[in-house]
Amino acid sequence: MTYLGGCLCGRIHFEAEGPPIEVHYCHCSMCRRATGSAFAVLAWFDTGDVIWTRGRPRILRSSSMAERGFCSECGTPLLLRHDRDNRLALMVGAFDRAAELEPTRHDGVEARLPWADTGARLPERFTEEVLTRHEAA
Ligand SMILES: [Zn+2]
Ligand SMILES: [Zn+2]
Numbered sequence: 001m002t003y004l005g006g007c008l009c010g011r012i013h014f015e016a017e018g019p020p021i022e023v024h025y026c027h028c029s030m031c032r033r034a035t036g037s038a039f040a041v042l043a044w045f046d047t048g049d050v051i052w053t054r055g056r057p058r059i060l061r062s063s064s065m066a067e068r069g070f071c072s073e074c075g076t077p078l079l080l081r082h083d084r085d086n087r088l089a090l091m092v093g094a095f096d097r098a099a100e101l102e103p104t105r106h107d108g109v110e111a112r113l114p115w116a117d118t119g120a121r122l123p124e125r126f127t128e129e130v131l132t133r134h135e136a137a
Pocket of ligand 2: 029030031032040
C-alpha cells in the first residue's frame with residue numbers, strides 16, 4: 001500500500017511504500033524541538049521505499065547520530081534519519097491518511113512531558129541519542 005504526504009505549503013510531496021516497519025511516539029528533547037510540539041509521531045520505512053515526488057527536504061544535522069529534514073519554505077518537519085541505518089522516519093502528521101498510521105509504543109520517555117497523556121498502555125523505551133545543537137532541556 002502506498003502512503004502519500006507532504007508539507008504544509010505543498011512544495012514537497014512524498015510517497016512511501018508500506019506497510020511501515022513501525023510507528024511510534026517519540027518524546028525525546030530533539031523531536032520536541034524539531035516539531036515544536038510536545039512529541040513526534042514517527043513512521044519508519046526502508047529508505048528505498050520513500051520517494052520524493054515533488055521538491056526535496058532541506059537536511060539538518062541535528063545530533064551526533066542523526067539528521068532531520070524539513071521544508072525550507074514552510075518549515076514543516078518531515079523526516080528523521082539515523083547514521084548507519086537504511087531506514088528513515090517520516091512525521092505521521094505529514095501523511096494524507098495519518099489516521100491509518102497508529103503508534104504502537106513510546107520512545108524517548110525520559111523527556112516525556114507529564115501532561116502528554118497519550119497511549120497510556122503502550123510499551124516504553126528511553127532514547128540513547130544526544131542533542132548537540134542545544135543544551136537538553
Ligand atoms: Zn512546505
Ligand atoms: Zn525523538
